[in-house]
Amino acid sequence: MTRRLLLSYLTLAALVLLCLEIPLGYVYSRGERDRVINLAKDEAESVSAYASLSISAGREAQDLPARAAHCAARIGGKVLIVDEGGKLLASSHPLTEREEGDLATWPGIAAALQGTATADVRTSTIGGVQYLAVATPVAHGVEEQGAVRITLPTRMVSERVHHVWLLLALGGLAALTAVAALGFVIARWTGRPIRELERATHELAVGGAATPVAITNGPPEVRSLAATFNRTAARLEHLLASQRAFAGEASHQLKTPLAALRLRLENLENDIALNARGSLTAALTETDRLARMVEGLLAMARLDESAAERETIDLGRVCAERHRAWTPLFEQHGVWLALAGDYDGEVLALPGAVEQILDNLLSNALRVAPPGSTVSVDPRCHTPHERRFPHRGPHRPAGPAWVELHVMDEGPGMTEEQRRRAFDRFWRAPDAPKGGTGLGLALVQRLAHASGGEVVLRQAPRGGLDAVVRLPAVPARPGADGIPAQRQARRLQTTAPGPR
Numbered sequence: 001m002t003r004r005l006l007l008s009y010l011t012l013a014a015l016v017l018l019c020l021e022i023p024l025g026y027v028y029s030r031g032e033r034d035r036v037i038n039l040a041k042d043e044a045e046s047v048s049a050y051a052s053l054s055i056s057a058g059r060e061a062q063d064l065p066a067r068a069a070h071c072a073a074r075i076g077g078k079v080l081i082v083d084e085g086g087k088l089l090a091s092s093h094p095l096t097e098r099e100e101g102d103l104a105t106w107p108g109i110a111a112a113l114q115g116t117a118t119a120d121v122r123t124s125t126i127g128g129v130q131y132l133a134v135a136t137p138v139a140h141g142v143e144e145q146g147a148v149r150i151t152l153p154t155r156m157v158s159e160r161v162h163h164v165w166l167l168l169a170l171g172g173l174a175a176l177t178a179v180a181a182l183g184f185v186i187a188r189w190t191g192r193p194i195r196e197l198e199r200a201t202h203e204l205a206v207g208g209a210a211t212p213v214a215i216t217n218g219p220p221e222v223r224s225l226a227a228t229f230n231r232t233a234a235r236l237e238h239l240l241a242s243q244r245a246f247a248g249e250a251s252h253q254l255k256t257p258l259a260a261l262r263l264r265l266e267n268l269e270n271d272i273a274l275n276a277r278g279s280l281t282a283a284l285t286e287t288d289r290l291a292r293m294v295e296g297l298l299a300m301a302r303l304d305e306s307a308a309e310r311e312t313i314d315l316g317r318v319c320a321e322r323h324r325a326w327t328p329l330f331e332q333h334g335v336w337l338a339l340a341g342d343y344d345g346e347v348l349a350l351p352g353a354v355e356q357i358l359d360n361l362l363s364n365a366l367r368v369a370p371p372g373s374t375v376s377v378d379p380r381c382h383t384p385h386e387r388r389f390p391h392r393g394p395h396r397p398a399g400p401a402w403v404e405l406h407v408m409d410e411g412p413g414m415t416e417e418q419r420r421r422a423f424d425r426f427w428r429a430p431d432a433p434k435g436g437t438g439l440g441l442a443l444v445q446r447l448a449h450a451s452g453g454e455v456v457l458r459q460a461p462r463g464g465l466d467a468v469v470r471l472p473a474v475p476a477r478p479g480a481d482g483i484p485a486q487r488q489a490r491r492l493q494t495t496a497p498g499p500r
Helices: 001-056 062-076 097-101 107-112 155-205 221-267 276-303 315-330 353-368 416-421 440-450
Strands: 078-083 088-091 116-121 129-140 144-150 311-314 338-341 346-349 374-382 402-408 454-459 464-470 493-495
Touching: 001 062, 001 078, 001 116, 001 144, 001 155, 062 078, 062 088, 062 097, 062 144, 078 107, 107 116, 107 129, 107 144, 155 221, 221 276, 311 315, 315 338, 315 353, 315 374, 315 402, 338 353, 346 353, 346 464, 353 374, 353 402, 353 440, 440 454, 440 464
Parallel strands: 338 374
Antiparallel strands: 078 088, 078 144, 116 129, 129 144, 311 346, 338 493, 374 402, 402 464, 454 464
């Protein structure tokens, strides 16, 4: 906003200066030219009067050369005096024989010999004078006695005109500088309420407290906007707090009855008939499912309440740790769990987010993976473009900008429509195994977005599902040889329940 206001001030000031200075420059140039022409005409009439007296007294040969030389020296120009036949009487500068023979044909002298005074003026493109010649007849009463031609140098006139244009340009530049300085102060003062609104909006967007902004500064429109923002922020904070409180409190209140319900169902196992054992088992299964749903709601409530900043997470260490933790459970189900990948550096994520993401994805993969299949965890670096660095050689990648964490299974997979809906809360595929709550992938998506990344579901190369979590990478610190020390080649690690 400050730049736009400053640009508008400068544009308006520049237009005003152009409208004032250009006409002023042309007016001054025209006035200077007219002044020089009038001075030249006055000088020519003075020489003409003197020449008329000298010719009448018969002393033109004695008086006119000296007068022409004196006048030329005084005005710094050239003076020519001819008789009624166009013959040279006096000249302040030497002429060739051809020039002396053609004097009567010169435009200014020819007109003056006929009794007409002339002024030949040629101007430059900015109003300056390039050439000035004035011719005046010499007459005694009605008797034509000759003509006087004066040529003035115009270099000084042009220099003065150019000097004035330069002064006008410098004055305009100084005025624009003053307008820029004053406009910057005014723009900063005018935009201060807007900047406060921007700061408060940014804090609210990143999960901070809704700090009210002052509504006493700025124009009425800005004060009205600030008041509306304060009401909107307060209402939004109240709604979010109510939503978090409801989810958290409801989830906490449900945990105890669920635990008691499961305990009572387990106590009924010895007292129930054999033909009703199936219904009891189904009731226990639904109770467990409801308990997991409550845990998912609690996790989402905690995610909404947390405003933690992202921090650097050692992705290789987390993947190896979750691989070790899940291996025994995979072995019980006869599924191979493989850990592969070419990235062993750090990523930016919320504390504990990567662990929760891997746990949910591995749980889903184990639920759909058939016995004897393989589930792989594969972190890969992803560099969207390459840059040139002299010390790294041409087209050497500048480092991974993103890290893609793949969790692939060999289960039945999903259709394209199912993959689009898989992140909806409480949504489950029609053919999904029993026991799911429909909250796992929704929680994975929330954690990925809160960490500055994203998650998508793709079809795996071997027919299952490929869950891809993209997280921002932390630039690795280069070692002594210029190669990132954190990048290592990861060996494929697989565990199996026995020989296949």
